[in-house]
Amino acid sequence: xxxxxxxxxxxxxxxxxxxxxxxxxxxxxxxxxxxxxxxxxxxxxxxxxxxxxxxxxxxxxxxxxxxxxxxxxxxxxxxxxxxxxxxxxxxxxxxxxxxxxxxxxxxxxxxxxxxxxxxxxxxxxxxxxxxxxxxxxxxxxxxxxxxxxxxxxxxxxxxxxxxxxxxxxxxxxxxxxxxxxxxxxxxxxxxxxxxxxxxxxxxxxxxxxxxxxxxxxxxxxxxxxxxxxxxxxxxxxxxxxxxxxxxxxxxxxxxxxxxxxxxxxxxxxxxxxxxxxxxxxxxxxxx
Amino acid sequence: xxxxxxxxxxxxxxxxxxxxxxxxxxxxxxxxxxxxxxxxxxxxxxxxxxxxxxxxxxxxxxxxxxxxxxxxxxxxxxxxxxxxxxxxxxxxxxxxxxxxxxxxxxxxxxxxxxxxxxxxxxxxxxxxxxxxxxxxxxxxxxxxxxxxxxxxxxxxxxxxxxxxxxxxxxxxxxxxxxxxxxxxxxxxxxxxxxxxxxxxxxxxxxxxxxxxxxxxxxxxxxxxxxxxxxxxxxxxxxxxxxxxxxxxxxxxxxxxxxxxxxxxxxxxxxxxxxxxxxxxxxxxxxxxxxxxxxxxxxxxxxxxxxxxxxxxxxxxxxxxxxxxxxxxxxxxxxxxxxxxxxxxxxxxxxxxxxxxxxxxxxxxxxxxxxxxxxxxxxxxxxxxxxxxxx
Numbered sequence: 001x002x003x004x005x006x007x008x009x010x011x012x013x014x015x016x017x018x019x020x021x022x023x024x025x026x027x028x029x030x031x032x033x034x035x036x037x038x039x040x041x042x043x044x045x046x047x048x049x050x051x052x053x054x055x056x057x058x059x060x061x062x063x064x065x066x067x068x069x070x071x072x073x074x075x076x077x078x079x080x081x082x083x084x085x086x087x088x089x090x091x092x093x094x095x096x097x098x099x100x101x102x103x104x105x106x107x108x109x110x111x112x113x114x115x116x117x118x119x120x121x122x123x124x125x126x127x128x129x130x131x132x133x134x135x136x137x138x139x140x141x142x143x144x145x146x147x148x149x150x151x152x153x154x155x156x157x158x159x160x161x162x163x164x165x166x167x168x169x170x171x172x173x174x175x176x177x178x179x180x181x182x183x184x185x186x187x188x189x190x191x192x193x194x195x196x197x198x199x200x201x202x203x204x205x206x207x208x209x210x211x212x213x214x215x216x217x218x219x220x221x222x223x224x225x226x227x228x229x230x231x232x233x234x235x236x237x238x239x240x241x242x243x244x245x246x247x248x249x250x251x252x253x254x255x256x257x258x259x260x261x262x263x264x265x266x267x268x269x270x271x272x273x274x275x276x277x278x279x280x281x282x283x284x285x286x287x
Numbered sequence: 288x289x290x291x292x293x294x295x296x297x298x299x300x301x302x303x304x305x306x307x308x309x310x311x312x313x314x315x316x317x318x319x320x321x322x323x324x325x326x327x328x329x330x331x332x333x334x335x336x337x338x339x340x341x342x343x344x345x346x347x348x349x350x351x352x353x354x355x356x357x358x359x360x361x362x363x364x365x366x367x368x369x370x371x372x373x374x375x376x377x378x379x380x381x382x383x384x385x386x387x388x389x390x391x392x393x394x395x396x397x398x399x400x401x402x403x404x405x406x407x408x409x410x411x412x413x414x415x416x417x418x419x420x421x422x423x424x425x426x427x428x429x430x431x432x433x434x435x436x437x438x439x440x441x442x443x444x445x446x447x448x449x450x451x452x453x454x455x456x457x458x459x460x461x462x463x464x465x466x467x468x469x470x471x472x473x474x475x476x477x478x479x480x481x482x483x484x485x486x487x488x489x490x491x492x493x494x495x496x497x498x499x500x501x502x503x504x505x506x507x508x509x510x511x512x513x514x515x516x517x518x519x520x521x522x523x524x525x526x527x528x529x530x531x532x533x534x535x536x537x538x539x540x541x542x543x544x545x546x547x548x549x550x551x552x553x554x555x556x557x558x559x560x561x562x563x564x565x566x567x568x569x570x571x572x573x574x575x576x577x578x579x580x581x582x583x584x585x586x587x588x589x590x591x592x593x594x595x596x597x598x599x600x601x602x603x604x605x606x607x608x609x610x611x612x613x614x615x616x617x618x619x620x621x622x623x624x625x626x627x628x629x630x631x632x633x634x635x636x637x638x639x640x641x642x643x644x645x646x647x648x649x650x651x652x653x654x655x656x657x658x659x660x661x662x663x664x665x666x667x668x669x670x671x672x673x674x675x676x677x
Contacts, residue, residue, distance in 0.1 A: 121551030139531030217518035
């Protein structure tokens with residue numbers, strides 16, 4: 001591999017990793033704060049992609065569609081937390097897994113009923129449809145650079161909110177001792193609703209951002225869910241920083257694996273995960 | 288859950304059957320057509336299209352059936368290979384179907400073949416392209432009205448050479464259809480002096496293509512040949528365009544790269560060249576007629592899967608017609624069907640010794656969101672049927 005191609009693939013890997021982080025961040029946030037293992041997280045990614053596809057077809061504007069979809073996802077998150085998840089805080093993980101697996105089936109069926117089983121695509125918004133010259137032969141699409149920056153911006157915002165704001169302080173406090181936070185007069189119920197809804201919205205926003213780069217197909221949620229779990233497990237369950245590092249590692253490693261040994265590429269990230277867990281059984285940044 | 292579902296469909300089928308036979312007046316037993324297609328899951332659309340085509344053909348030919356009544360027994364395969372033997376066996380033994388139509392998915396085809404190979408009941412495959420079905424596993428009672436995986440790709444090697452491409456990068460998924468498509472292309476391309484500079488097989492159904500597109504740019508071949516379908520086809524064509532390769536390195540493929548995906552691919556698909564045994568705008572009188580008839584019946588225009596189902600229906604109808612409505616002699620059914628010339632929307636075709644269509648493969652190029660036929664890439668192309676002893 002030439003040095004040039006090496007850097008090209010490194011950029012591809014980082015860009016993929018940043019998107020993975022965005023998807024995984026919601027999963028690890030919800031687990032870290034609320035102890036909820038949300039297997040339906042991938043479905044929220046799918047919902048985001050389908051919603052933005054649907055609204056682009058109706059309104060013609062990607063920006064409007066993206067905002068609409070994100071708001072709907074936030075509402076959906078509040079609804080799901082209030083109606084379903086709330087009943088599970090005192091139950092064990094197995095019950096949570098059962099409920100959230102059930103939700104995967106429900107969302108997949110809804111997708112099939114509402115939008116059919118044809119594969120769809122969303123066009124890149126006009127303002128971002130250009131590309132910059134890259135190598136002799138190829139160019140790099142502006143939208144993919146934009147997407148990478150959005151992912152970085154959201155990562156920075158998450159870091160800021162969690163470490164510098166009052167909400168973040170409550171979130172961190174809730175993570176370490178929920179009874180004590182409640183005893184101090186904080187409404188932990190609404191805090192949980194907010195955190196869960198943000199988690200759902202993060203997944204949906206990744207689906208929205210990914211929509212113009214990927215195909216929108218039934219089952220798209222499950223395929224990212226597994227990769228997300230690998231990311232979160234490598235980084236350490238519940239750690240946002242871990243998810244960030246884990247996502248970049250998985251992005252870069254799977255990109256190089258895909259190029260250097262295509263037939264085995266799907267295996268490589270799992271082997272990497274096993275190696276990490278051998279050295280650090282709780283993941284890289286476990287608390 | 289599977290058991291409940293198949294029970295439910297069996298009950299439904301029996302009820303439908305009972306209801307229909309009550310209304311039947313003709314002497315003799317009705318002709319039972321078992322339909323094994325996916326009506327749920329990711330291939331549901333393809334299954335529905337195939338069934339709709341099949342039914343349209345038998346409806347149009349109702350007057351030529353010499354009074355024979357048709358009964359349909361529909362079972363949902365869900366495109367799950369594991370269910371195929373059980374469903375095929377129920378059509379064969381419980382329902383005693385005279386014809387079994389299916390499936391879409393090559394994995395399901397293997398399961399059906401296991402049950403039906405060498406039996407009296409005629410099986411007609413309206414999509415699955417697995418080479419084995421009309422190759423090593425061919426059988427007198429098995430026909431195909433679609434294609435073998437070899438057919439759409441083999442002529443593209445010659446097309447690439449004619450366009451002056453000497454070095455080609457080949458990429459697909461590492462499963463039957465993907466491997467067979469690349470091999471077929473390679474066969475004609477290297478025979479004519481072309482060179483495959485790189486052959487990449489990705490795990491199915493991975494759609495992480497961006498890094499491969501970067502490698503293609505770095506390798507700088509004269510052209511790229513590929514087989515992808517559905518969501519993978521959309522993603523690959525979009526990645527190829529996004530990384531700036533469209534217009535620089537020509538993209539060639541098996542026709543499924545741009546079948547049913549053009550709307551989602553948008554401008555990214557412009558200029559993509561593919562080989563296939565059909566094109567929606569194919570300028571054949573039968574095609575125009577069929578498209579209008581289908582639209583009148585179902586309210587939307589047909590796709591290739593509907594064409595293939597329609598031709599399975601025509602094969603059955605023509606056979607019944609030639610046998611004057613008496614299909615009790617299964618040997619006669621098979622030898623009649625073997626000799627048919629099907630007046631298909633894709634152009635007329637006959638069956639090869641291995642019972643695969645001998646058909647034209649068209650070179651199509653995407654222009655303004657339509658697969659426009661450029662030329663006949665291969666005329667009356669017959670699958671080599673390697674390993675078939677028929």
